[in-house]
Amino acid sequence: MLYVILVYDIDETRVAKVLKICRKYLTWVQRSVFEGEITEGNLELLLNELRKTVRDKDNIMIYRTSTKKNFKVEVIGESMKDDFIL
């Protein structure tokens, strides 16, 4: 099992699709940030789906680590509400 932080900068025309893909595998924690535990296999599936979707200046950064314990997270300001609308 891995722990992943995924951050994307996607053109408006594709962001809803990327969001939908990411939501199948990870937890939405900020407008363009997903986190979560994931198997190597599922991470590969996620990356393949994203590679088919990304175009032009889109950019997705995936930080992978062996366990969430490798990171401490601090939030400044309001954390995302469930009713967050894109």
Add this chain to the structure above:
Amino acid sequence: MLYVILVYDIDETRVAKVLKICRKYLTWVQRSVFEGEITEGNLELLLNELRKTVRDKDNIMIYRTSTKKNFKVEVIGESMKDDFIL
């Protein structure tokens, strides 16, 4: 020394200021993402400056880890050019 990944979701009226603050301490790697090595002392200075700037629904997530070796980064799509304009 620490390694930090900072991701922000900031209102348009404040994003230039947050960008300016972050650039003093970290490297700009994607539209709303900064990374870099930083001392505990400088991280505290950075966080204090950001806390004074953040309002309303702004949100900044700071992932800190002891070393960059704790994780691997993969980029899908185009990585940010130096001439990137906000």
